Amino acid sequence: MFKKNLLIILLILFGTARFCFSQTLAYYKTSKYIKNYIWVPDANLKPSRLSFSAFNDMESLPESFIIPDQTVLVFLKKDRPDKTASLKLVFRCFIENISSADFKITDHKSHEFKQTVKFNNQGYQAPFFLNFDSLLVFDKKDLKIEISYKKLDEKRTTKFVLGDAWLGNNKIEKHLSPSEIFLNAPYSNINLKTRAQLTPFESAGQYAHFPVKQYEEYYKSNVFIENPSVKSENLLSEVFLSLLKAYPFYKERNLNKDQIISKAEILLHDNSSFCDRIAKINTFLNTEVRDPHFSIRSKCTIKPVTALVTPFYCYNFNNKAIVSAILDSELEEKIPLGSEILEINHKKVNLNQDFTIDRLNQSLKNAPGEKMTINFARPEGGLNEISYILKPKYIISKKYSGNKGDGYVFLNDSTAYYKINSINDHSVTTFISNLDSINTKKNLVLDLRNCGGGDFLAGARLLSSIVHKSFKYFDFEEVATGKLDSIIVNGNLSPLNFRKDGKISFIINRSSACVTELLASCLKRELRDVKIIGSENSIGALSFTYQVVLPDEDASFTTNAISPGKILVNGKSIETKGITPDICVKLEKVEDLAPYKDKVLQAAVSRIDL
Structure with a gap:
């Protein structure tokens, strides 16, 4: 009788396990x-x-x-x-x-x-x-x-x-994702037989060669997570830890993988709420990982109740926070351009790797109606303290944001200037469709400052309209095996090409990233009359990125942890290193910046007008 009852219990526990097993799916x-x-x-x-x-x-x-x-x-x-x-x-x-x-x-x-x-x-x-x-x-x-x-x-x-x-x-x-990360715990994709059949990568004829066994399904950029039987905060922690374990750039970013994962496990080992965990993960990624391709957004943080504002912004000159843009006419007389910020609300300013100029500018923001106190050194000498009440809104003009909009102008009789803010199908197609007009000038300035990248296929199309021949786009290293291969781009499929005798100045800055860095390196390698101009290296963040979306879109990760391979430039990773300008322009004062005299653009034009 005991054995019979034990058998029934075992059947209940194990025979029906497949029906009650908690399944986290990624599709x-x-x-x-x-x-x-x-x-x-x-x-x-x-x-x-x-x-x-x-x-x-x-x-x-x-x-x-x-x-x-x-x-x-x-x-x-x-x-x-x-x-x-x-x-x-x-x-x-x-x-x-x-x-x-x-x-x-x-x-x-x-x-x-x-x-x-x-x-x-x-x-x-x-x-x-x-x-x-x-x-x-x-x-x-x-x-x-x-x-x-x-x-x-x-x-x-x-x-x-x-x-x-x-x-x-x-x-x-909906199709289950075949990416390697989702074939392991806590995901259940491998347990199901309904996965879509893998198909060769489709580049619409843009690539002459793409690594074998790198399938179209590996590069679906939006992945959705679901598991109705797990609490949202627990699912959030599971997904985050799985992404950390799969993250491929620990070595390149000089991070200790075991320590990072251990810290994250300790951080999330409590009963904190969903939004509290979001805040913890956000801080952890910003302070421990510091990869612009690894971040989190959520309904907890996307739309704050009150938008934070600031009437001025700073630029880093020799590790000094110098006021470079003022949006409030009343403050222009009190805080002159070129002033150095010493304290914010009585906290000393010390720019370093952790407290960057971006974080300082964020510290200058607060809710409308709040009082701010700034201690600063005037450009002509002398220390001052000023307090002000934040207004409901400050409008950042395009002059200050550096965003002149995608499009071109003629700078002089021989030079066309083209600004690209994002590399996507629209911006690239617009560039190509304007080539007849651009080609009336021998020289071209491509300004990709503050361009954080975009679509790799669009970038290949842009390059093929300039390079005129088949070329190597980038080297590819499989994360799982370390095997090396290359992506080769076909010759231009369009009848529109940039003129063969043209000179190009390619402008970058610290905010130029990903596909932008790839374009700069390819043009430099493939064409003789190309120079990269800038005041600093690009950021050094080049990888395929994905959006991992949690149920009901309560939160989403932007991450490169899913990528099956690393992108190499001339056989080497540029993570954290970036692209070094051929002509490095030293910015010494506020007037050298883009909203004013734009010393970098002047150097770019002078180089190709010789």
Whole structure:
């Protein structure tokens, strides 16, 4: 009898374990596009020189067509719609001097339904999804859409270029992530047999070579975590510790892995609330790891009840916090530009590796209505103390932020200047589409100061429009095996190229990171007439990054811990080292900074105007 009861107990405990086992799953999402009707370009339409690169889960479009006003697009039936009353018009376009466009769908029975799109900017547009949800009475054997548009400026010509258009729907699908980190505890991905089949990395023809066994699924940048049976604060701790254990840059950043993990385990070994743990993890990452590609955001911290403000900002000159921008006219007379900040609310200022100029500028911020006391040394000599009450809002002009917006201007008869703030599909495509105009000047200044990087494929496209040939993008070291390989970029797929006899000055600063650093190193290696200009090294943070999102999007990690490989420049890691300028410009006073005389830009122009 005892043995029988014991057997029943064992069956209950172990025979049903697979049904009650707590499973932490990590998955990514994809959009599956169901094209019920496809647009067939009319033979009379004029081809355009513009191409459309791959966008999220959409393929690249090597061909496009110029669409005159009031053009009728004819759609051919491909698949039977799942929902006959509702279809989406999906299209990708490029526009010039167009404020809005009307899309009127009709059938041969004179039914019609219209949607209007207002364009917030010109140039390449993100894909549009227009809902046509009143089509129950339409005869879907014969659908047509007329496009008509309005000019922004009646005196200028317009251009509407269409890359693709189709009628159908899309649905979101979830797939378990096959990344190595999620095949180990505390995750349960390996226990399930429904993982998506791995596919070769898809670069839309941009890469001539990509390492074998590096699959498309490894590079899905948004990973979602779920486990309904675990408390949110415990799941947060589990995910954080798993990321720390997988983090690949301990050696490069001179960190002791065992000590870091031990400190984190002690830190989280309590019953603190979810938001308290978020605060602890945030402080830990900022003080212990100090990797710009490893951070945390949450609903606890994203939107503080009151936005913190400051009326001025400082720049680090020789480890001194020097006032470099003042946003309050009343304070301009009391704290002159060039003053050195000595104390903030009676706490001494000492710039060092831990207390950087960024942290000092953060310390200057407080809630509106709060009193701040600053002790400072005036540029002409003499010590002062000033107290002020923070106003509800201070507006940072583009002059002070250094953000001149993506785009180009001509600095003189021989030099074009192009500012890029983020390397993405839009900024790169805009650069390429403006090459005809840029090429009227022999010299080009590429300003990527404060550009924190962006998309690697977009960066490869930008480089291929300048380099003119196939080239090595970067070296790749597998984290698991240490095996080395390289990523090779194809020659330019577009008819638009930067002129072969052109000179380039590439400007960087401490806030230039990731893909920006890769572009600088590639151009320097592949072209003779390229010089890197700056007042300091770039930050030295080059890796693939991911967003790891917790349930209900309560928190998310930005991290490089999931990456299957390390990116090397000329066979070496640049983590913490960065890219060193060929011409290092010494900034000695506030007037040398970009909002004023911009000594670095002057050096960049002088170099290529010789």
